[in-house]
Amino acid sequence: DTAVSQTPKYLVTQMGNDKSIKCEQNLGHDTMYWYKQDSKKFLKIMFSYNNKELIINETVPNRFSPKSPDKAHLNLHINSLELGDSAVYFCASSQVAGGPTDTQYFGPGTRLTVL
Amino acid sequence: AQSVTQLGSHVSVSEGALVLLRCNYSSSVPPYLFWYVQYPNQGLQLLLKYTTGATLVKGINGFEAEFKKSETSFHLTKPSAHMSDAAEYFCAVSQLSGYSTLTFGKGTMLLVSP
Numbered sequence: 001d002t003a004v005s006q007t008p009k010y011l012v013t014q015m016g017n018d019k020s021i022k023c024e025q026n027l028g029h030d031t032m033y034w035y036k037q038d039s040k041k042f043l044k045i046m047f048s049y050n051n052k053e054l055i056i057n058e059t060v061p062n063r064f065s066p067k068s069p070d071k072a073h074l075n076l077h078i079n080s081l082e083l084g085d086s087a088v089y090f091c092a093s094s095q096v097a098g099g100p101t102d103t104q105y106f107g108p109g110t111r112l113t114v115l
Numbered sequence: 116a117q118s119v120t121q122l123g124s125h126v127s128v129s130e131g132a133l134v135l136l137r138c139n140y141s142s143s144v145p146p147y148l149f150w151y152v153q154y155p156n157q158g159l160q161l162l163l164k165y166t167t168g169a170t171l172v173k174g175i176n177g178f179e180a181e182f183k184k185s186e187t188s189f190h191l192t193k194p195s196a197h198m199s200d201a202a203e204y205f206c207a208v209s210q211l212s213g214y215s216t217l218t219f220g221k222g223t224m225l226l227v228s229p
Contacts, residue, residue: 004158031214041203043159043219055214090158100209101147101166104217106158 003027004107006091012113013081020077021110023091031055031095032074033104034066037088049074078112086114117142117208119220127226134178134193136223138206141187146208148189149217150180153203162204165189176200201227 004025013019025032033056034046048056052068063079074091088109094102122137140146147166151159163174170182180191189206206220 041153041222043205043222045216045218048214048216050214056216092159094215100213100215101164102215103161103164104159104215106151106160108156108158 004091004093004105006089006107006110008110009108010111010113012115014115015081015083017081018077018079019081019112020075021089021091021112023074023076023107025072025091025093025105025107027093027105029093029095029105030071031093031102032068032071033092033094034074034076035090035092035106037090037109039087043090047074047076081112081114083114086112088112117146117210117218119206119208119218121204121206121220121223123223124221125224125226127228128196129228130198131195134191134196134200134225136191136204136206136225138180138189138191138220139187140189140206140208142208145182145184146210148180148182149207149209150174150178150189150191151205151207151219153205153222155202159205162191196225196227198227198229201225 031050033048037043047066049068065077068074091107092104094104118141120139149164150162163172165182173179203222207217
């Protein structure tokens with residue numbers, strides 16, 4: 001069983017469209033994250049949720065809206081897609097406490113290409 | 116603010132040779148330190164982490180790293196490279212309290228030749 005799964009794996013879309021990426025973890029973790037990895041492989045945190053509550057919200061355009069329907073799921077909705085949104089988006093989760101020494105478990109990533 | 120510097124975007128070694136990937140951190144106090152590996156077209160996987168205690172940390176696949184406070188470093192080593200070690204390696208730091216917040220370095224691609 002995949003611990004952290006993401007759908008879709010690849011997403012190709014036109015500028016201006018709205019799209020969603022879904023993430024699910026079956027590890028029983030309380031904390032989930034979204035990261036963006038750019039074309040130079042640089043990884044940056046976007047959001048973090050603990051038990052469905054937003055706890056980290058980095059300086060991300062408000063076109064990006066995370067939603068956590070329950071603690072096992074964290075979805076990312078992106079409005080009005082721009083060329084600069086092209087990247088690989090990773091979902092991750094960490095243990096119950098979500099503390100600073102916790103190991104984060106990453107999904108396989110979603111490669112978003114905006115044309 | 117914490118930051119991580121990984122020296123060398125690419126490191127090439129021969130199979131069987133020593134692997135050394137460098138990581139230096141910038142923090143007012145020693146942070147928690149991590150090494151993650153990313154194989155092609157996959158997500159990141161934890162190799163090892165330093166939180167407290169012994170400064171030499173052993174991880175999976177024969178990797179280890181040593182926390183050196185005086186040098187603000189956390190270099191990753193492996194005595195003998197395998198072809199399967201070819202991947203992108205990321206060093207990361209975490210804040211000392213609150214929720215887990217990783218700040219990643221820019222990554223080092225390890226290339227292993229036969």
